[in-house]
Amino acid sequence: MAKNKKSALNVQKGISDSDISNTSSILNIQQKRKTQPTADELIDGILKGNITDLSRAITLVESTNREHLQKANAIIQGCLSHANKSIRIGITGVPGVGKSTFIETFGKLLTTSGKKVAVLAVDPSSSLTKGSILGDKTRMEDLVRDDNAFIRPSASGESLGGVARKTRETIILCEAAGFDTIIIETVGVGQNEIAVHSMVDFFLLLKLAGAGDELQGIKRGIIEMADAIAINKADGENQNAAKLAKIEFNRALHLYPAKDSNWLPKVVVCSALENEGIYNIWNMIKDYEHSMKSSQYFYTKRNEQNKFWLTQTIEERLKSNFFQNAKIKIELSKQLQLIEENKTTPFAAADVLLNL
C-alpha cells in the first residue's frame, strides 16, 4: 500500500517507470496499455496542465521507439503555439557546489510567489551517475511535493545531441502545460554547459568560496558564458572567503569582452541552505528579462538558438552518417596510419575519404 502511494507520487512528479520497483512497474504498464491516450488527448491534457499527461508525453519524447517518436512529434507540434512564454534559466556548477539545495530553495521561493516551476536536468553521462541524479531528487524534498513544481531527471545514456533534443522538446511541453519558469540543471562536466547555454535565456554559474580554490578548475569558456556567478554556501565561517571570491570573480569577468546582450555579468554571494541572497538572484533575473525584452535581444537570442540547433542537428547527422559508414571506417584507419607515418597529409587523406 505504502509502495503504491509512493509510485503514484513518483509518476505525478515525472519519475520514469524504470525508477520504480519491478512489481508496481508491471502493474503500471498493464494499466497504461488499457488506457493509452492518443496524441490529441495528450495535447489536450497538457494544455489543461495535467501533469500525468505531461509526463507521458515526455516519456514519448525520450523514447527510442519510432512510433513513440512520431506521436511525440505530433504532440510537440500541437503544443508549439502555446510554448515559448517562460523564462528559461540554466544552472551549472561542479558536484558539491550545492545545486540541489539551491534549486530547492530557489524553486520554493518561486512557487510560493505564484510561479510554476519545471526543473529539468541535462546529463548525458547519467547512465554512469544515475545514483547521484536520483539522489538529487531526494535532496529536493520540498519541491518534489510542491504542486506548482515539476521535476524531471534527464534520459540516461544518450549522446549530447540526443539529450539536447529531448530537453528542448521537454521545455516546449512544460511551457505548454503552463510552467512559466524552466530551470535546466547540468552537472558541469563535458560539453553540457555549451548545450544548456544554447537553450536558456539566463545562465547561472554556481561556485564555492574557498581559500584560492575559486580560481581553480574553471572550465574553458564557462565564465564567459555566465550571465551571473553566484558564490554559494556563503554562510558561517565561509562568509569572508565568499566576499574575497566575489572580488576575484569580478576581476575575472572584467577580462572578457562585452556580451552581445550588453548585459554586464554579475557576481553575487548566497547561501541556499540559510536562504540568504536567493531573492536577490531572482530579482536580478527579472531585471535581465525586463531589459532584454526591452531591447528585443531576448527574442533575437531565442531565434539564434533555434538556428543553432537546426544547424547543429544537421551537421551532427551529416557527420555521423559519414563516419559510421563501414567503408569509411576501414579507409579512415588506413589514412590515419599513413598520416602518422608521414606518408600523406590530412588534406590528401580527406580527399581520398570524400571520394569513396
Place this chain on the structure above:
Amino acid sequence: MAKNKKSALNVQKGISDSDISNTSSILNIQQKRKTQPTADELIDGILKGNITDLSRAITLVESTNREHLQKANAIIQGCLSHANKSIRIGITGVPGVGKSTFIETFGKLLTTSGKKVAVLAVDPSSSLTKGSILGDKTRMEDLVRDDNAFIRPSASGESLGGVARKTRETIILCEAAGFDTIIIETVGVGQNEIAVHSMVDFFLLLKLAGAGDELQGIKRGIIEMADAIAINKADGENQNAAKLAKIEFNRALHLYPAKDSNWLPKVVVCSALENEGIYNIWNMIKDYEHSMKSSQYFYTKRNEQNKFWLTQTIEERLKSNFFQNAKIKIELSKQLQLIEENKTTPFAAADVLLNL
C-alpha cells in the same frame, strides 16, 4: 634594369607574381612557359634548398587550377618525408602591436645564430587588407634581404579552411627546403588564431601595455591558447605600464586550467624596436621544445593536429556540399521561416532537410 633587379629579388624572397608590375610580370610568365619545371624537378630543387623552386611550388599550392593542384599534391607527397623537422611558432596580436618589427628582430636573431627562418601569414581577409600585408613586408626590410629567411604573404580572398590547407602545405614545403624555424603570423581577427594554433607547436600572443587597456578587447579563448604572452613596446615611458600588464596577465593566466602539455604559460616583456627581451623569448621557446620533446607531447600534439585537420576538412566539405545544394537552400529558408513563426522545431526542420 633596376626594376628587373627588384623583381628577381622579390621572386627569390617568395613574393608572388601579382605583386610585381605588369611589364616584368609578363616577361616572367613568358620565361616560365619555356622552362616550366616538372614536379620531380621542383621536388629536387626544394630538397636542395632552391628558393625559386620553393616559391614556384607554393604558387602551385595556392592555385585554384585543377592541374596545378595535382602537381602541387605530387610535390607535397615527394617532400613529406623530409618535412616535420622544424619548430613551428605562431604569432598573433592586434594590428599596431608591432608584429612586423617583432618578427624582423626575432627573425634576424635566429638567422644570425645559424637558423633558417620561414615567415608565413594566415589572413583570409587579406583581399581587404592587402595593403597592410605588403606593408608588413617593407617593414621587414632586413629579413627580406636575408638569405636565411623566406617571407611569404598568404593567398588572399580565401575561406579559412582553404587558407589553412595552403599554409599547412606551405609549411611542409618550407621544411623540406631546409627551413628549421617556421613563423606563422596572423592578424588577430576572426577565427584565424584557432586555425594557426592548430598548426603550430608554440603559440605566442603579442600584447601592448597601456593604462588598463591590456585587459580590454581580449578575444574569447585567445589567452588560453597562448603558450606565452609577450608585452611588446616595453620601452621608454612604457616600461612601468608593461610591468603592471605583466602582473595582470599572470593573474589572468592563473584563471585557466592546466594545459594538456603541462606547460605553464609565461608572461614576458620585450621591446622589438630596442631588441630587448627577444633573446629571452627564443630561450623560452627552446625550453618548451626541449621539455615537450622529452615528454613526447611535441609529437602527440602534431599528430592530434593532423587528425584535427583531417576531420575539419571532411566536416567542412560535408557541410558545404549540403548547404550549397540548391534544393536545400530553398527548403532551408522555408524551414527557418516556420521556426521563426513557431510552427516547427529546429529538430523537425532538420529532419525535413535531411530527408530531401
